[in-house]
Amino acid sequence: MMGVMTINGRRVTFTDEKNVLSVIRKAGISIPTLCYLSEMSTFGACRLCMVENERGKMFASCSEVPKDGMTIFTNTKRLQKYRKMIIQLLLGSHDRDCTTCAQSGDCRLQDLARKMNITDVPYQDTRERREIDVSSPSIVRNMNKCILCGDCVRACSELQGLGVLEFTRRGADALVSTAFDRPIAETACVGCGQCRVYCPTGAITIHSNVDDVWDAIGDPNIRVVAQVAPAVRVAVGDAFGMKDGTGVMGMIVNAMHRMGFDEVYDTTLSADLTIMEEANEFLERLSKGEDLPLMTSCCPAWVKFCHDQYPEFDRNVSTCRSPQGMMSAVLKEYYRDPENAGGKKTVVVSVMPCTAKKMEIRWKRNYTKGQKDTDISITSTELVNMIRDFGLDLQMLDPEACDMPFGLGSGGGVIFGASGGVTEAVLRRLAPNHSKQLMDNIADCGVREKKWIREFSIDYKDRRLNICVVSGLANARTVLDKLKAGEVHYDLIEVMACRGGCVMGGGQPVILGRTPREARTAGLYRIDNNETVRKCDENPLVQNLYKGMLKDKAHELLHVHTEE
Amino acid sequence: MLERSCYDLADRCIEKHGKKPASLIPVMEDIQDELRYLPGELLSYVAKQIGVTEADAYGVATFYENFSFEPKGKYEIKCCDGTACHVKKGIAVIEALQKELGLSKDKHTTDDMQFTLETVSCLGACGLAPTMMVNGKVHPRMTPDTAVALVRELRGDNT
Known part of the structure; x- marks a missing residue:
């Protein structure tokens, strides 16, 4: 019309x-x-x-x-009056401790109150105080700050196909809650944090581990070793007023060095390891014709979703640890050697775009020798808070390179942060060479299409591979239901829980009124284009690792162990 | 853990109304009619069977006052405190019953599971105010004395 x-x-x-x-x-x-x-x-x-x-x-x-x-x-005058009253009514039943609220400064309600010049609230809050739910390692729910907008309810059901959160009760007692008011950790919640992304107030916030990191940094007997995930580098700049999607990895490394991290590494290296392992696994399954389609395992929210909701596909999920898990396992293994350790305890901190990663580090099947590899996982938003807390202006910092010996990843590792990136990196790995033509062909095969569910085929040796790339768990549900019904046949399925992939992860900074999905995605591809090494097998660090540390330990360090 | 028969009841109700999300409320009503309350465990089971999320089913169950997760007493008394009954001193009836049964605003069911006392907003019989309803039967023009007498009669007291 x-x-x-x-x-x-x-x-x-x-x-x-x-x-x-x-x-x-x-x-x-x-x-x-x-x-x-x-x-x-x-x-x-x-x-x-x-x-x-x-x-x-x-x-x-x-x-x-x-x-x-x-x-x-x-x-109109009338509309202004009503709008103001709506905000005042919302504020009247809102826990207004803005000065100590994690969302302060990024709160849509606070922003509107300021814009409308609201300086008093004539209504008294008579609600009973609700207990704060800190049961989840990923998010904190404080229903005293909920304004019943329903954004989290719809994010959970419509975007993520879970429906863990729902309106309960009614009228003045209405409350967004879980079934039988269970703590969120006892529900089907996968920790993706999309509810937190859409929450306009501080009712759902990231479960912060910043204090744990400062404690580790402050301890002279501890070596704090960090890894920074691909999607973090195109999001942190947003929070410092830079153009959406600007790549700021070098500035992040500088900031982290200044704040006291002893070593800063790039998770793109372990993304490369993931591809080495996952491509092998894929070829093996293809030759045996077993457990196909192979489903990716980089995204913990997806892994939990699949296990909880579709246990029949457990066998299809790759046994590879996520890049976070692989990196930490390699780092811990390196410092297990007393010569490298130098008498210090090593604490591995991961900086992730993701709230679910905080959950993943607790999973026993990711442990090596019965020990947790990643000690602390913080989100990019928490990193932003640390940088601000330390008094640094990111924009003023000169870029610095990552440390060695684990500071180099390929372009294929960088694009892990975008939906389709893992698949594209696998296809690069399977490609016989690194010609510009070949890389361009892979990029154009459909893997970067602007759709939540991408389906395409590609020729590999004597067969045609059917591939599906999906982001958003509700979309994943659609794909799995079709797969179950036998309506579709794939060899490989890449799933990222958040729409668009990790660039829009639940731990990324949320800037009022902006959806930087495309800018961040473009930012990652821009970095990738600039890399000389774009295939994981060309990465010299990867080659060294397989010749050295991983020679007999690839399985132990890079795969999950489900025996226990 | 509920008895097997409860699950059979749920299955029968689901079969009657159809295995679809829209059957949620009718199935919940039938279960509550039969058991005189809606066991939470059974609600979760029904939700799964008809394809709604557990949280969604819980949201519906808590939205309507009529659904109760607590087992009800043998005699379910609903005292009206709607406008007409309120004006006709319905509160006094409620208070007399609470005193007689040892119940309060927060405690609705007697420990011997004989009586459940609820305050409702209107029973649709305002001309007979103040009214109360016992297991579906309306008792008109109550006074604190007649209400207490009725409860004693139900309890089988000879006094």
Whole structure:
């Protein structure tokens, strides 16, 4: 449908916008919302997007289909009054301890209150205080700060196909909760943190481990060794006012050195190891014709999802540890040698775009010799907090290179941070050489298509490989259901729990009003394009590791052990 | 762990209303009619069978006052405190019953599982205010004395 409407006295044309709100925003007029998320169903609860027509009728613009000839006003005196009152009512039943809130500064409610010049709240909070749920290693739920916008409820069910969170009770007692109000850790929650990404307030925040890191750094008997995941480098800059998707790995390394990390390594190295192992596993399964399709195991939220919801596919999931797990296992093995250890205890800290990684490090099957390899996992958001806490301005720092001997990864490792990256890296590994033509062909085979579920085929030797790349667990559910029904046949399935992959992980900085998915993805591909080494098997560190440390220990250090 | 018969009941209810998400409320109602409460464990089972999430089913069950996760007493007394009953001193009836049965605003069922006392908003019989309902039967024009007498009669007291 095409048409013209009048917004605040100006003519605005529209085409296929699904609601009036989109037309208004397209016209460059900002209108506040707390419950509207373009990728999810329209909820219409917050009422902030109310507009007024020429007859004085008010309606929620998110829930109204654009019609030709409409006349609306977005900022009349009446609307201003109501909007302000809505925010005041929300604040009236909101735990307003902003100064000690993890979300302070990034809170949409706080932002709106400031923009609307709200300086007093005439309503008293009479709700009973709810206990804070800290049961999950990934997220913290403080329902005293919940404004019942339902964003987390929809993220969990519509994006992630889980539906762990739901509205319960009603009226003044309404509460977003789990089944039977169980602690979140006792539900099917996979720790992906997407609820936290969409929460406009501090009701759901990252379970912070920053203090643990400072404690380790402050202990002179501890060597703090860090690894930084691919997707972190294109997101941290956002929080320091840089252009979305700017690659800032060198600045991160500089900042971490200054803060007291003894060594900073790049998880792209273990991403390369992952590809070495996973490609082998894939070829082996192909030749035996067993346990196909191979499903990737880099994403812990997906691994838990598959195990909980589709145990019949347990055997299909790769036995490879995630890059985080492989890196930490290699680092710990290196420092097991007393000569390398130099009498110090080694603490491995991973910096991840992900809240589920905090859960993964606790899984016993990822342990080596009965010990936890990754001691502390923090998210990119927590790293940002540490950098700010230390008083550094990232933008002012000169880039520094990672340390050796584990500081170099291939371009194939860098693109792990984007949905399709793991598959592309596998295909590069299977490719006979590194010609520009071949690399371009792989990039264009469909692996980078802008879809949540990508399906494509590629020729390998004498057979045709059917591949599926999927991101978002609700989309993964669709694929697995079809697979179960025998409607589709694949040889390889890559799954990332968060839509778009780790660049949009639950631990990444969330910048008010921006969805930097494409910018961050492009940022990773840009870094990859700049790398000389783009295939994991060309990485000299990988070659050295296989000749040295991993010679007899690849299985022990790089794969999960399910025996116990 | 519930008895096998409860699961059989759930299966029968699901079969009657169809294995679909829309059957959630009718199935819950049937189970509660039969058992006089809705065991949480059974709700989880029903949710799984008809394809709704456990949290969703819990959300529906807590939305409606009528569903109860607590076992109810043999006699389920609903005292009305709707507008008409309230004006006609329904509160006094409720307070008298609470005193007689040793119940309170937070404790609804007697320890011997004989009586459950609930306050409801309207029984739709305002002309007969103040009203109370015992296991589906409406008792009109109650006073604290007649209410207590009724409870004693049900309990089999001779006094």
